[in-house]
Amino acid sequence: xxxxxxxxxxxxxxxxxxxxxxxxxxxxxxxxxxxxxxxxxxxxxxxxxxxxxxxxxxxxxxxxxxxxxxxxxxxxxxxxxxxxxxxxxxxxxxxxxxxxxxxxxxxxxxxxxxxxxxxxxxxxxxxxxxxxxxxxxxxxxxxxxxxxxxxxxxxxxxxxxxxxxxxxxxxxxxxxxxxxxxxxxxxxxxxxxxxxxxxxxxxxxxxxxxxxxxxxxxxxxxxxxxxxxxxxxxxxxxxxxxxxxxxxxxxxxxxxxxxxxxxxxxxxxxxxxxxxxxxxxxxxxxxxxxxxxxxxxxxxxxxxxxxxxxxxxxxxxxxxxxxxxxxxxxxxxxxxxxxxxxxxxxxxxxxxxxxxxxxxxxxxxxxxxxxxxxxxxxxxxxxxxxxxxxxxxxxxxxxxxxxxxxxxxxxxxxxxxxxxxxxxxxxxxxxxxxxxxxxxxxxxxxxxxxxxxxxxxxxxxxxxxxxxxxxxxxxxxxxxxxxxxxxxxxxxx
Numbered sequence: 001x002x003x004x005x006x007x008x009x010x011x012x013x014x015x016x017x018x019x020x021x022x023x024x025x026x027x028x029x030x031x032x033x034x035x036x037x038x039x040x041x042x043x044x045x046x047x048x049x050x051x052x053x054x055x056x057x058x059x060x061x062x063x064x065x066x067x068x069x070x071x072x073x074x075x076x077x078x079x080x081x082x083x084x085x086x087x088x089x090x091x092x093x094x095x096x097x098x099x100x101x102x103x104x105x106x107x108x109x110x111x112x113x114x115x116x117x118x119x120x121x122x123x124x125x126x127x128x129x130x131x132x133x134x135x136x137x138x139x140x141x142x143x144x145x146x147x148x149x150x151x152x153x154x155x156x157x158x159x160x161x162x163x164x165x166x167x168x169x170x171x172x173x174x175x176x177x178x179x180x181x182x183x184x185x186x187x188x189x190x191x192x193x194x195x196x197x198x199x200x201x202x203x204x205x206x207x208x209x210x211x212x213x214x215x216x217x218x219x220x221x222x223x224x225x226x227x228x229x230x231x232x233x234x235x236x237x238x239x240x241x242x243x244x245x246x247x248x249x250x251x252x253x254x255x256x257x258x259x260x261x262x263x264x265x266x267x268x269x270x271x272x273x274x275x276x277x278x279x280x281x282x283x284x285x286x287x288x289x290x291x292x293x294x295x296x297x298x299x300x301x302x303x304x305x306x307x308x309x310x311x312x313x314x315x316x317x318x319x320x321x322x323x324x325x326x327x328x329x330x331x332x333x334x335x336x337x338x339x340x341x342x343x344x345x346x347x348x349x350x351x352x353x354x355x356x357x358x359x360x361x362x363x364x365x366x367x368x369x370x371x372x373x374x375x376x377x378x379x380x381x382x383x384x385x386x387x388x389x390x391x392x393x394x395x396x397x398x399x400x401x402x403x404x405x406x407x408x409x410x411x412x413x414x415x416x417x418x419x420x421x422x423x424x425x426x427x428x429x430x431x432x433x434x435x436x437x438x439x440x441x442x443x444x445x446x447x448x449x450x451x452x453x454x455x456x457x458x459x460x461x462x463x464x465x466x467x468x469x470x471x472x473x474x475x476x477x478x479x480x481x482x483x484x485x486x487x488x489x490x491x492x493x
Contacts, residue, residue: 004105004326007095009035009042014194014215016048017201019059020208025052025215031187036102036334037324039372045190045215053182053223056212060153060180061229063209068150068178075176076126081204082172083119086112089199093192097164098325100191102334102374103288105325114165114458118476121458122172125480142492148484150178151255152231155224157245159236160186160336161291163193169462169475170234170257170483175210177483182212182230184220188336221245226252232482234475235259236293238394239421239467246470257482258470259462261394262293262423265415266452267408267438269429270303273450277428278312280452281400284426285313286320286378287453289332290398291340293468294424294446294453298384298391299402300411310382310402314360317378323367334367334374335397341374344397348379351390351401356381362398386418394421408434416443422465424454445469 013030015022025046033043048056067075086093090112097108134145154174158167167183174181185193197213200206214220225233225248232255235245242260249256266284268277284296301309325333335341345363352358362377376398384391384401391401405411415425426448427438439447445463448454456462461474473482 003324004095004328006099006326007092009096009099009191013044013046014190016046016052016056016215017197017211017213018052018056019212020201025049027052031217033100033188033190034337035099036336036374037099037326037370039338039374042099043191045187047216048214048220050219050223053214053216053220054227056182056214057153057224057227057229059209060182060212063207064150064152064180067175067180067207067210070178072126072176075178076123078204078206079119079123079126079172079176082200083116083123085199085203086116086119086196089196093164093196095326096195097192098333100189101160101163102325102336103291104330104333105328107288108325111162111165115168117458118165118168119172121477122176124459125173125477126176142490144488144490146486146488148177149487150484152179153229154179154181154483155230155233156181156183157221157224157233157235157237158183158185158193160188161288161293163189163191164196166236167193169236170479171211173479174483175206177480179483180210182214182224184214184216184224187215187217190215222248225249225254230254232256234479234482236475242470243467255482256471257473257475257479259293259464259475260468260470261421262295262468263297263392263394263419263421264295264424264426264444265298265300265411266296266426267300267302267411267428268305268309269408269427269431269434270305271430271434272428273430274305274308274312276450278309278316280428280450281313282316282320284452285400286317286332286398289335289376291336291396292453294455296426296452297395297399297401298386299400300405300414301402302405302407302411306402306404310359310380313380313400317360317380320378322365322375322377324370324373332378332398335376336374338374340397341376344376344395344399347390347393347395347397347399351381351384351388354388354390355383356388356390356401357383359402386414392419408437412438412441416441420467423463423468424448426451426454445474
């Protein structure tokens with residue numbers, strides 16, 4: 001297949017969106033943005049000044065006072081327009097996503113499709129979940145009911161791995177509910193969301209201040225969280241940063257949804273459909289180059305089929321096509337950054353030093369014509385125990401660890417006790433008994449049964465337990481209650 005043409009990204013330094021206008025930051029601090037497939041610099045972001053962040057929040061607060069009074073039926077129409085923009089620019093957005101993140105274009109298309117799903121879910125929420133609950137005659141002559149009311153300005157802090165989908169876990173829900181938002185895209189992959197916002201500005205024309213965009217890093221995030229007009233924050237990223245965000249939000253009395261890190265385990269039972277299980281595990285370990293919070297990390301294989309599973313994984317992983325993400329024949333793209341690649345290589349070295357057996361080594365991967373890209377092939381370890389670093393810490397790269405176990409009970413016990421994470425876990429089996437035992441006992445928020453990547457669709461909450469999640473309400477559909485408060489009205493006539 002031919003390599004798809006790139007979308008021109010020669011924009012120089014990205015601007016901030018404040019009160020409906022793109023403005024150049026006055027900050028002297030900036031960060032280069034790269035195409036990880038080529039290693040070429042494609043843009044840069046400014047680290048917004050505190051007064052620029054304040055201006056964005058003030059704009060959102062001013063817009064909120066008007067936006068909350070716009071009838072729900074009119075706010076929904078903006079979402080229909082945003083959905084149309086996403087559909088019309090589907091391929092363009094997918095290519096931009098690949099050029100900034102590196103993931104293969106088929107995965108980028110999936111990212112855009114999931115983004116559209118979130119808009120559709122927000123539309124559904126507006127029509128079905130926002131109806132008030134009312135009871136007549138709860139006592140003599142007294143009626144009682146509830147209504148949901150929007151809270152105000154919210155900050156949305158985005159990760160690098162899904163630059164479009166993750167902000168849309170929250171953004172469409174917030175605005176259709178009557179809130180306004182300030183979004184901070186990832187400093188590593190800011191282009192896809194910024195690109196989409198430019199399209200929204202041109203074709204949807206949201207009222208100024210309903211959506212503001214600022215760029216930056218830690219200081220920008222903290223300025224948003226601590227601002228007295230910001231009612232809450234959503235965050236997706238690593239557990240150490242997520243814990244800090246949640247603590248800071250709590251100190252300032254803010255609502256927070258914090259979806260954090262992961263160390264996901266999978267179990268292949270002897271009764272599993274082996275070809276399907278192997279293919280699903282390959283997709284979970286190595287899809288998105290392992291850079292997703294639902295990626296498989298540890299594989300447990302009870303019984304005497306371990307050698308068969310290892311051989312199946314090794315042969316399939318060896319055959320995977322690695323290269324530039326805009327080449328539609330590729331199955332694995334590069335790591336998102338040079339730093340990320342170096343980090344995963346250090347984990348491979350650590351696994352060897354701690355005694356794991358290297359079944360497949362992806363460290364020497366080279367892609368002809370793209371020698372400056374950040375490529376790293378699939379890596380598989382066998383003989384891993386749960387005290388090893390590679391079994392306990394989040395690697396966030398194409399590294400699979402096979403952990404020997406004797407039975408399902410041992411596997412479940414290790415899943416629950418070997419790490420503090422609880423994002424996702426999957427089992428492959430043809431036994432309903434095994435599946436039921438697994439989904440009832442495993443302490444993870446997203447459970448896959450014969451599914452390698454247990455990703456909830458937009459109409460369900462994005463689960464998470466233990467140190468993979470901080471908060472009460474989860475992303476996606478549960479954000480309906482996050483962005484609103486319930487008012488109880490008791491009346492006597």
